[in-house]
Amino acid sequence: MKDLQQNAIAVLNKNWKDKFSIPCDKLYPFQWFWDSGLIAIGFAHFDMPKAEKEIETLLDAQWSNGFIPHIIFHTDTDTYFPGPDFHRSNLHPDSSKKFKSTGMTQPPVTGFVLQDLYRISKDKKATLGFIESLIDKVYKNHEYFYTQRDPQNEGLVYIYHNWESGTDNSPIWDDIWDTMNPPDYTFERRDTTHVDASERPSKREYDHYLHIIEIAKQNNYNDEKIAELSPFLVQDPLFNTVLLKSNQSLIDLYGMIGNNEDKIEQLKKWQEKGTAAVNSKLYDAELGVYIHYDLRNEKPLRHISSSSFTPLFANLPSETQAKKMVDVMMEKFGNPDQYLCASFDPTSDRFNPKKYWRGPVWINLNWFLYYGLQQNGFKDIAKRMKQDTLEIIKKNGFYEYFDPRKEEHKNGKAGYGGYNFSWSAALFIDLLN
Ligand code: 9WN
DSSP, rough: OHHHHHHHHHHHHTBOSHHHHHBBTTBOOSSHHHHHHHHHHHHTTTTTHHHHHHHHHHHHHHTTTSOSSSSOOOOOOOOOSSOOHHHHHHGSSSSSOOOOOOOOOOOHHHHHHHHHHHOOOOOHHHHHHHHOOOOOHHHHHHHHHHHHHOOSSOOOBBBBBHHHHHHHTGGGGGGHHHOOOOOOOOOOHHHHHOOOGSSSSSHHHHHHHHHHHHHHHHHOOOHHHHHOOOOOOOOOHHHHHHHHHHHHHHOOOHHHHHHHOHHHHHHHHHHHHHHHHHHHEEEEEETTTTEEEEETTEEEEOOOOOEEEEEETTTTTHHEEEEEEHIIIIIOOOOOOBBBSBBOOOOSSTOOOSGGGGSOOOOOOOHHHHHHHTTTOOOHHHHHHHHHHHHHHHHSSEEEOOOGGGGGGGGOOEEEESOHHHHHHHHHHHHHH
């Protein structure tokens, strides 16, 4: 495993571009929001200055309204579609004058990442000083979410695009695609020149993705208009969990820094309301797990995915709920013939073990679930989650996603998508140490 750790370090150093990291050469040649945060956790174990720079660069691209974009286009490379000319972030009056970006966001990991940097740091005083220098930007990002992304003032924030979820082509979104009929656009995909098309979303799915952005652009990425008009408007348990976990981290960190009582008080209010809302609106007692809610069409999306278990990561479920969830996880996703944790319910007919977010195991989700299980006292299952994660990387390398079926791993060809993928390397390092 120590050799592999050296390989993981080499992957991160190779994907480092002076002041930020790319998730994967050619396939993802810019800086992505949640990748960036998770990558910083890996760097923190062996190169704290890079970890800090990664976060600094990310926050440097923040808009004046507190919004942090999902992709920051630092270069002009055309190996990725859709690029800066398609997204046109400058349509929004508050967008960064310094960086071109998208007009959508991703799960807000920054708050808890700062706390992880502190956990890992060998020089706590210096790291707390670093955190103090930029924590207010993260607070402002949370303020953006609670004031702009919660139209009914429920304590839950919405996402307006599947790319904001991070779980791009999850079968959950099929229910929403059924309510839309976008034009058959003409465009040149670049992802399928780097990765086998069978492992990526379909052309028709991309039509939906582009159509939602076209609507947002027609409205200059105005949040109120998007809430009113976007055909995709979803309350996502993973996204809200990440926000609440980050809220909690900000409360802890401001407490350590001192003199920030007003912010702590506000964060606690968001925290209480958000936790209650996740547990009342997104918990499905019959399924025994958390689910997504379609705010546009006012209906729950009753599917089980790896996102369904992530509330454990922010300690949101009660003891009874947690126990039930873990039972469901083991019953549906825990078959000994499969690695934990498939990204979508393996017993569903929408499950596809090779296709992106429709079934494969993702290292970031396993990492959330490992810590969630551990914190909630499910030590044995947490141990299996960790062992499975390390083993699939050991057998295949640092791929983007992996086949959950153990049988497929016999020839070492069960890793899919991008290779030398940054967060797979970063979180491998974190799990090993
Ligand atoms: C769109 C960078 C990103 C991840 C997402 C993952 C994938 C992009 C794409 O790659 O999405 O954001 O073009 O497919 O789904 O979670 O952040 O690694």
